[in-house]
Amino acid sequence: MTDYIVNIDESNAMRMLIEESNVRPVVVDFWADWCGPCKTLMPILEKLAHEYAGAFLLAKVNADEQQNIAGQFGVRSLPTVMVIQNGQPVDGFAGAQPEAQVRELLQKYLPSPWAAALEEAARLMQAGDQQAALTLLRKAYDDSNQDLDIALNLAHVLIQCNRFAEAETVLENIRFVDRDTRYEQLMAELALKQEASKSPETAALEAELASDPDNLDLRVELAVQYSVDGHHADALEQLMLVLKIDRDHNNGGTKKRMLDIIASLGKGDPIAVDYQRKLFGLLY
Numbered sequence: 001m002t003d004y005i006v007n008i009d010e011s012n013a014m015r016m017l018i019e020e021s022n023v024r025p026v027v028v029d030f031w032a033d034w035c036g037p038c039k040t041l042m043p044i045l046e047k048l049a050h051e052y053a054g055a056f057l058l059a060k061v062n063a064d065e066q067q068n069i070a071g072q073f074g075v076r077s078l079p080t081v082m083v084i085q086n087g088q089p090v091d092g093f094a095g096a097q098p099e100a101q102v103r104e105l106l107q108k109y110l111p112s113p114w115a116a117a118l119e120e121a122a123r124l125m126q127a128g129d130q131q132a133a134l135t136l137l138r139k140a141y142d143d144s145n146q147d148l149d150i151a152l153n154l155a156h157v158l159i160q161c162n163r164f165a166e167a168e169t170v171l172e173n174i175r176f177v178d179r180d181t182r183y184e185q186l187m188a189e190l191a192l193k194q195e196a197s198k199s200p201e202t203a204a205l206e207a208e209l210a211s212d213p214d215n216l217d218l219r220v221e222l223a224v225q226y227s228v229d230g231h232h233a234d235a236l237e238q239l240m241l242v243l244k245i246d247r248d249h250n251n252g253g254t255k256k257r258m259l260d261i262i263a264s265l266g267k268g269d270p271i272a273v274d275y276q277r278k279l280f281g282l283l284y
Contacts, residue, residue, distance in 0.1 A: 004054040005046060008061045013069050016059050021084040025056040025109045028073070028092075030080040032064045037096035038079040044099045045081070048106060055110050083109055114140035118153065130161050131266070138268075141170070148178050155186050162230025164194050166270060197229050216242045220254055227261055235261055236275040243282060255279070 006016055008028070020026055029045050031038035042060070049058040063070040063078055073082060073089070082092035083105070091105060117140040124133035137154040144150050151170055158167035167190055174183055205222040212218060223238035239258040242249050249255075258279060265272035 002049075004052070004056070005049050005058045005060070008059045008069065009066055010068070013066075016057065017069075017084060018087045020057050020059075021088075022086055024054075026059050026084040027056050027106070028059045028061060028082045028084060030061045030063045030070055030073070030075045030078060030082075032062060032078050034064075035078045041079045041081070041096040041102075044097075044102055047099075048102060051113050052106070052110060053113070055113070056106065085109065112144065112147070114144050114147070114150065118150065121153065121157070125157060125160075130157055133157050134161060134163075135266075135268075138270075146173060148174065152182050152186060155190075159186065159190050159193055162193070162197055162232075163271070164190060164197075164231065165233040197231065199225065199229055201225050202229055202231075216246060216249055220250070220257070224257070232261060232265060233271050233275075236271065240275065240278055240282070243279070247283065255283075 006012070008016055017026055017028060027045065027049075029038075029042060031042060045058055049056070061069055063075060073080075077094050079096060080092065080094045081097075081102075082089045084090065091108065093101075093105065097105075117136045121133040121136045121140070124130075124136070134154075134157050137150060137157055141147070141150050141154050151174055155167045155170045158164075158170065167186075171183065171186060171190070202222070202225045205218065205225055209215065209218050209222055219238050219242050223235040223242075226232070226235035226238065236258060239254055239261070242254050243258070247255070258275070262272045262276050262279075
């Protein structure tokens with residue numbers, strides 16, 4: 001057992017079911033060894049207890065061994081799950097339920113397991129540590145199955161970090177029904193920053209390359225400028241185009257430059273992972 005999963009008997013029932021419910025919600029699972037659905041439900045409850053890491057207490061009551069406790073709570077079938085707050089049952093269900101439905105029940109009484117990550121990301125952004133905030137938000141985005149609030153926060157930080165292609169992908173994945181004014185503001189911000197982030201040097205090189213598209217050295221020069229401007233995906237794409245034509249361009253210098261940009265993005269960065277895979281596929 002842990003500080004958020006406990007077996008209940010007569011010696012601790014009052015303390016863990018009633019007193020503890022004044023501190024945090026207590027989810028009581030009434031089960032028995034012979035109950036097949038109980039064995040399906042319990043791993044789901046234990047998984048969620050570990051995920052929420054103490055935001056609620058999972059109290060397991062063997063109804064056969066603790067008949068008095070089960071009787072006091074009026075349990076008539078197994079499994080039965082009750083949510084207790086401030087000493088009183090406030091919600092629950094009978095029978096095994098799928099994980100999504102159990103989550104929906106818990107979310108009415110608990111902060112999301114990624115709420116702390118959102119708060120910490122906001123603190124890091126205020127402190128100017130955008131990269132650390134980005135790492136936290138990416139994980140929360142994946143863990144939450146692309147929760148809307150997290151998606152909008154992630155897109156905002158990506159825009160601030162000039163990760164425009166990734167921000168655009170995150171925003172495109174937001175359902176049409178959820179595209180509210182916050183979404184519209186971020187799309188407008190993205191468009192403005194994409195335009196403003198291009199330096200005069202970049203615009204000049206783009207024009208020059210448009211008139212001389214076969215000039216590999218010029219394409220590498222544009223890639224370098226893209227990287228300086230923070231357009232990392234554009235930079236890597238230009239270098240990839242060069243290496244597809246000449247894998248040993250500039251005596252391996254272009255490949256090294258591409259690897260340097262990938263390394264600068266940090267381990268696990270989606271753009272870095274994508275282009276590392278593309279480079280490996282091209283060379284090997």
